[in-house]
Amino acid sequence: FEARMKRALPGEQFTYVVEPKVDGLSVALLYEHGRLERGATRGDGRYGEDVTHNLMTVRSIPRHLHGPLATCTALEVRGEIFMWRQAFDKLNRGLEAEGEAPFANPRNAAAGSVRQKDPRITASRPLDIFIYGVSYAEPDPFKGHSQAMEQLLASGFLLDPKDRKRTLERYRRRCADIEGAIVVCREVEATRDEIGCDCDGVVVKVDAIEQQRRLGSTTHHPRWAIAYKFPARQATSIIRKIDINVGRTGALTPTALLDPVEIAGATISRATLHNADEIERLDVREGDTVLIERAGDVIPHILRVIQEKRPSHSTPFRFPTQCPICGAEAFRPEGEVVSRCTNSACLARLKESLLHFGVRRAMDIEHLGEAVVEQLVDRTLVREFADLYRLDVATLAELERLAQKSATNLYNATQGSKGRGLSRLLFALGIRYVGEHVAAILAQHYGSMDRLEQAPEAELSEIYGIGPRIAQSVALYFRQPENRRQIKQLR
Ligand SMILES: [Zn+2]
Known part of the structure; x- marks a missing residue:
């Protein structure tokens, strides 16, 4: 990476910033005269849905910037909406207690919450934002990326001194040279479980905005940044059985029982399958070899079936239409993903x-x-x-x-x-x-x-x-x- 930088701008020195790559939903926030005017999801470099009203309910997104940045006529901030793992677990426990389907992982929970139709629901979700860029500023007051981030944090993106995000911000570091940046990358990787939110890698950026400008970007990526993805915590195993449990609300929930396999120090023998739709989407069958992923402390989930290893006699899994415990009819209301045992005395x-x-x-x-x-x-x-x-x-x-x-x-x-x-x-x-x-x-x-x-x-x-x-x-x-x-x- 550095060699490429040096070829592009010969004879120049570079200072780098290392940032954790938080796994969530990318958004763009437009401020005009310091006031939040518009917020949109962003995917694949394109603007997605307008979610302004929902983003306004996120506590750590200021509606008004304070300090010098409030004078910018226009300022577009990029960030990742995410959920802390602890808050995510609590949210899921709450959803389950109310008989609703839990989220598969913090990323889905964050994305689902931002895309809500009702901003009141978004407001009730424990969302946070990790800012990582300024795509546009008029007039542009920034000389360096790290300076821009610091000023933004000071203008409202970082809450009181007890804000947990301070622990996350500690992973954003300015490094005098590429060796220093590599050391920080390794450090983030080694302590990724302590960060408290899902983080799938790091991004190394050239700090000076002026150099960034001269380096420019390709059609897809800026040339002044490089992402390093942590090795995924995945493994393959064989599904011995798809087990159906019946919950308190009568919900039939499938779980894949696997041949035990080691992922990042933990032995995994079961993976969640959520519901019938998920089984159908993945087309998982008993006997299949599957790729599973473990993220944080969440129960592992199945990413995909390895088709080449499917046994020749395999048949699609048929989700039971009857309660496996009492035999009563299982009913799945139109538009819902969960089927339930209809017998209240089950x-x-x-x-x-x-x-x-x-x-x-x-x-x-x-x-x-x-x-x-x-x-x-x-x-x-x-x-x-x-x-x-x-x-x-x-x-x-x-x-x-x-x-x-x-x-x-x-x-x-x-x-x-x-x-x-x-x-x-x-x-x-x-x-x-x-x-x-x-x-x-x-x-x-x-x-x-x-x-x-x-x-x-x-x-x-x-x-x-x-x-x-x-x-x-x-x-x-x-x-x-x-x-x-x-x-x-x-x-
Ligand atoms: Zn039953």
């Missing part, structure tokens, strides 16, 4: 529901783990939530691997969960779309289960923070005589 759903009922953020019943729930349901000791409270120590002590002492603990934990309050009970019931936050709003608004049970759908949807979809789901839930009977049992 034992798989019951087990998941009981587990959810007992989690810390719901009724907080310690010791109510998977092994216990499994036995309680299989031995027909529990068929609904209220049954949990009818169990006595003697019955619990008969369960396998549950000593007298643990049985007493579980009993006490269960009885002790009776006074958790309306909000947590609502969350624990596992009503579709009613996560912790929605449960709190409903509890606050109605104050009692009786009043909530009577609430008509139209009234529910009037409440601030309750959309029509939630209102419909809550009203539907309380219309079912079986649900009302079960709640009555809990009093």
Whole structure:
């Protein structure tokens, strides 16, 4: 790279900037007189959708630049919208708790959030931006790339001193020569897991804008920058079986069980397949050799099938039209990607529901783990939530691997969960779309289960923070005589 630079501009010295290449969605932000006027997605060097209103909700994108840059008549900033891995995990847990499909990876989550039709949804997503360029400035106040980035950060792209992005900005370094740049590249690669967001490589840029200008660009890339992609954390393995799990909301989720394979220090034996559409899109079949990728701490996903290695007798995977646990019909509503078991008494759903009922953020019943729930349901000791409270120590002590002492603990934990309050009970019931936050709003608004049970759908949807979809789901839930009977049992 340096040799090429030297050939292009003989006899000149170069200073470089090394930047992490954050894996997200590229956007361009146009500021006029310091005011954010337009924001668009960018892909393959072209402008994509206008997402101005959505980008305005991202906390670390200033609507107004402060400082000297506010005087530029026009300034176009390039950046990558991304999600911190921790925030991504939390978002996915929330989506799952509300019965929605989680995102495959932080990049998809960031892209999906920016492309939302409703800016309020974008606003609720934990998005951040990593800026990496100025494509246009009038008048142009910048001499160097690093100087431009510093000024932009100071004018609003970096928040308070506790902003986590400071850790990321530490990876952006100015180097006096190419050797220094190489050292920094290696350092970023070695510590990529500590960055806290997905980062698929580094970019080395010539710092001086004036040199950049003379170097120019090809039709695709600027000549003054070079990207170095980290070796991908991928491996191939064979799918032994495609397993279908049934979740609390009845959702049928497929998982690929793989021959164990080592990727970046972790042994991988399963990969997510998300839903029927994904299986169809990839055309994955049992027995296929597949390329899998592990990004961060996320469950690995399948990139593609290696067709040449497909066994000759292989047949396309047929997504079950029946629940693999209870045999009831699985239904996939028009326009949705998830099929669900239609049997509300499905034992798989019951087990998941009981587990959810007992989690810390719901009724907080310690010791109510998977092994216990499994036995309680299989031995027909529990068929609904209220049954949990009818169990006595003697019955619990008969369960396998549950000593007298643990049985007493579980009993006490269960009885002790009776006074958790309306909000947590609502969350624990596992009503579709009613996560912790929605449960709190409903509890606050109605104050009692009786009043909530009577609430008509139209009234529910009037409440601030309750959309029509939630209102419909809550009203539907309380219309079912079986649900009302079960709640009555809990009093
Ligand atoms: Zn079922």
